[in-house]
Amino acid sequence: MDMTGTQHIEAPRDVVWAALNDVEVLRQSIPGCQSIEKVSDTEMNAKVTLKVGPVKATFTGKVTLTDLDPPNGYTITGEGSGGPAGFAKGSAVVRLVEDTASTTLNYEVKAQIGGKLAQLGSRLIDATAKKLATEFFEKFGEAVAPPAEAAAAEPATTEKKRGWFRRLINK
């Protein structure tokens, strides 16, 4: 499955680029990330728990950064084994475009699952990958440039949860 998306971030490109290489920012951004440890500048070990409806699986694997082209972008790849559930792989080619004080982040995502997850969940692969990718870049955007008004003022509302799919459907 392939998809593309865009995230607008109110921060200069250098800041966004730095965040893309910051393990702590990645930890906050990866949906369901339980832990992430840096092995090198471009490689991390990670543990991620994914929940899609009644299905829940924990993946252990690694996150790697390749095709580094500072500060224009890179490819971030995550692959992990969910043990008996199978495995999942996803990669995003990220391109940063500077726009005065803000940055437009364009991404192109590829995702693949294998084993039991693929055998049982083929109808959900696309929707799940879109959801995870959107969540990742949204959270990333928030981590790099938190919304101006105090985040605390806004409770964890339904509106916020609706965000990602509203954008997808946009009807």
Add this chain to the structure above:
Amino acid sequence: MAQINVKVNGRAVSKQVEDRTLLVEFLRETLGLTGTHVGCDTGQCGACVVHLDGRAVKSCTMIAAQASGSEITTIEGLAKGDELHPMQAAFHRHHALQCGFCTPGMIMTAVDLLRRIPHPDEATIRANLDGNLCRCTGYHNIVKAIAAVAESGAGV
């Protein structure tokens, strides 16, 4: 462990099994009632259909503990001694079975159908078999057998 108290085919049964035991596993393995079959893992094939408090349910899509306190009828409990239930007799007379594997679930679903809708037309019969797969008969004679029982009024 879960304590399962059920009445199966009119007989009170009380057993302890692992909580994760499916109703179909309880029937087949704990009680030895192997007439109820398992043909899939996702609740489509209907080979495992039994009656729970008089309604057709898939015994593979329920854990035994959920059924505790209920009355269960399996294919083994349908005939009265040597006298076949009219649906069993119709399946025989109309050649509504070949390999026989889907047959117990199919018969239990068919009996349930006629209890709810005593005089279904062909389209209604077919629609009510949505939860039962047969790979042998093309359903032709199954539909015929059910229609024959409905016509005779002997369904319940």
Add this chain to the structure above:
Amino acid sequence: MAHDGIGARLPRKEDRRFITGAGNYTDDIVVRNAAHAEFVRSPHAHARILRIDVSAALRAPGVIGVLTGAELADDKVGGLICGWMIHSKDGSPMRAAPYAPLARDVVRYVGNPVAIVVAETKNEARDAAELVEVEYEELASVVDPAAAQAPGAPQIHAEAPGNTIYQWALGDKGAVDRAFAGAAHRVEVDLINNRLVPNAIEPRAATAIYDRAEGRFTLYTTSQNPHVTRLVLSAFVGLAPEHKLRVVAPDVGGGFWSKIFIYPEETVCLWAARRLGVPVKWAADRRESFLADAHGRDHVTHAEMAFDASHKIVGLRVKTIANLGAYMSTFSSSVPTYLYATLLSGQYDIPAIYAEVDAVYTNTTPVDAYRGAGRPEATYVVERLMDIAARRLRIDAAEIRRKNFIRSFPHQTPVIMNYDTGDYEASLNAALSAARYAEFPARRAEARSRGKLRGIGLSCYIEACGLAPSQAVGSLGGGVGLWESAEVRVNPVGTIEVLTGSHSHGQGHETTFAQLVAERFGVPTDQVSIIHGDTDKVQFGMGTYGSRSAAVGMSAVNKALERVEAKARRIAAHLMEAAESDVELKGGEFVVAGTDKKIAFANVALAAYTAHNLPPGTEPGLKEGAFYDPVNFTFPAGTYVCEVEVDPKTGAVEIVQFTAADDFGTIVNPMIVEGQVHGGLAQGIGQALLEGCRYDRDSGQLVTATFMDYAMPRARDLVSFNVSTTATPCKTNPLGIKGCGEAGAIGSPAAVINAIANAIGVERIEMPATAQRVWETCRAAQAAVAAQ
């Protein structure tokens, strides 16, 4: 006495146990102290196994053992075999790679078994299987047969360069080229025969027992041919000599060929039972069935047909790529060759045919025969071409067929087969009249007023059944003879036991074989029992598939019955002091012609066993055996007419009428034969409309692995079928039987697709004709009309 001999619509003797829940299927069998097996399978389509760590699994509660390919190799357990040698055009033998029951170094499809975990309970085995750690290095995979031979495609086996198993050809290429060069019209088509999953409702299962004291194995298994299973496990896998291995196939819940093959799981269970010293029980869940049962079809074909100016076919040229999956299953090599290309003449007089078939390995579940096995693929090619030709040449679909029918028999086709008899015009006429073909235009117009597109499609199929003359099979590369055996034991009280090498898994042999005995001996069928499926009881047999049980198995029984009758007559003549030639068997009694002297068959049986008064030199007892080897294939044929309504707005297709007129020769039990046709039609219609096994092209993952994604035909997808028969009895077997088990699946896909194409007004639509595909085709057709 009610007639219950040949031709009677006798309700089945075996039904009672099935309708009361008393059937005895493999997984129902309780063996004391049996342990439960779970297989660890590859999640990857293609990967190198770097490491297998079973230590955590071994420590798990209830675990008795965890075994891998390394132990299998240590114990010198052999690989699985493909039993039919095919030679390529260049004379080289097919490139069959080793097929280890547990993969050791490389896994080649998702689901490839890697290890077996045996524990005290099923849940414990499953818990522990999750603890087996396998480290893989992923390799690139290929799942599409058309891509497997491309330069740079991943190599699946070193033994088969370019993933090509064989490049086989049949027919006279030069003659076909000449026919095309001189032809007035040519039509061509590209077709995909979609990959199917057999999905017998009973999943495969096995219970393996090893008796250490006797050194003897027993395997209860879901098999269509227990003797062949024993032969392969003994002679090739080498687990035990035949006399130390009993294979029992009890009640079996459907097969459709998928339970013929000798698979890794049953083999490994048997070995594990000995190695671990416990009986081992395994039952596949449905997801495992999708991964591990041999799939069917999966052909990519380009075909061309040439006609003369009077619309007579002058030549047929076919090129097919057949996907055999990751390993060569038991009969896989024969399906796209001798069971396929030999039927490309269809019901037509075609002077020149040339077919090329490439068989390829891919990173998919092994592919083997599935109901029809090669013959549905052949029918689909021929009958799609006939329909397209009718459309292009602007003649009626029935007329173009009628014009080309073979009309004199025997008929030698250019592709090996010699048709003994048939009357294709008769079945075509019967089908057209039953389907009210002539009135179709009115029905189409009425449907149009409701916004529906109504279409009608024909398919005139032929198949070769009654597999098969052993010598012919041997000369074509078959590893076994395809005769059948039977034994008839008459008990002293006159009841009869028939032992047969055929195996019933839904076909009703316990009834139809008894009807044959009733016919010959006048004994009521309830005094006859049919024994099958146990190598300890039946000496040998080749099993049931390819619509062979009645034509071959019953012919063997008939031969044994003849021998019994001959001996009984000799005894009866002696008892009645008459000449043997004056004694005949009528209605269960031996009578002396022209007199009132008679003796009941049962009394003759008793006399045979008391042995007080037998003719001189006659042995006591009344029991005879026979082997029957057919002299030719049989050729069932018929015409199917499908009528559909297409909703152009949603692409939904509704089968509104389906008519079948089959010629099966002699029919033993019309009720059972009709049931076979109904079931075959459902599978063929399923192939055409619903079923399609799908792999992800990039990852090689199987994405239709449950009934949630693989659409099985349900009652509401089908209609009540309008079936009838015509008969030209087979001339090459004593009973005139042709066989009926596969016809429905062979003839129907083309009828359905032809009907949809007719409804929409297009030439091409792929199977399965899903709503989306049909909607897209309608839209394109509308756009094309608009553009004109």
Add this chain to the structure above:
Amino acid sequence: MYQTTYVRASSLAEAANLLRDNPDAKLISGGQTLVPTLRQRLARASHLVDIVHLAELRGLTLEGDRVVIGATTTHAELAASDLVRQRIPGLAHLAGLIGDPPVRHLGTIGGSIANNDPAADYPAAVLALNAAVHTSRRTIGADDFFTGLFETALDPGEIVVRVSFPIPRRSAYEKFHQSASRFALVGVFVAVLADGSIRVAVTGAGPCVFRATSIESALARSFTAEAAESAAISADGLNSDIHGSAEFRAHLVPVLAARAVAQAR
């Protein structure tokens, strides 16, 4: 299935406490999705908290201008209910299309909406009819309830108690089945509410049930099948899988909406 502990809750409070104290506990009512998932070992449940026997989750009553349906009401009960058939025929029809008869005998409305499968039928009715979901803690309006792929506004430990449907003037549901699972490839629920407002909810097509506002506006102008069918739905963001492309789903939405309009009563 992994090891689990089955608990038959004796009260809503007990069930809520069990969920609070055991983060991996799961509620089970009909279990028609949960049990197959557990069987496949795609999820673990430390506890299965059975709420099917709780009296406060039962019931199917008329309360003023609303039909109030207890969370553990099965699809079969709802489909057969004279009350629902008379007051909200589209809802009764929808319930009778879910799964198959044995599934309808166990599956419940509460379980279905809490699971919010993108291809489930009930969410379309809840959203189109502007139902209110009463939970163990609060009342959530339909527009706020379904938040995403398998996601709802329910907080952890919050339990659906009943669903209250305002009686519409007219309603109808049209479902195009996915041929294997018989879930909705696309399902469209059309409702004309008591105040005359028109709501059209679509399931199966997107990652979550959504309102087809373009069809709603078209129907507001003219409540006819032709109006519904002429409204366009973009394929952007719709589901695409082996059973149907986003384009096909987008195409089906107005077609089914038109058929629902023709059926609405």
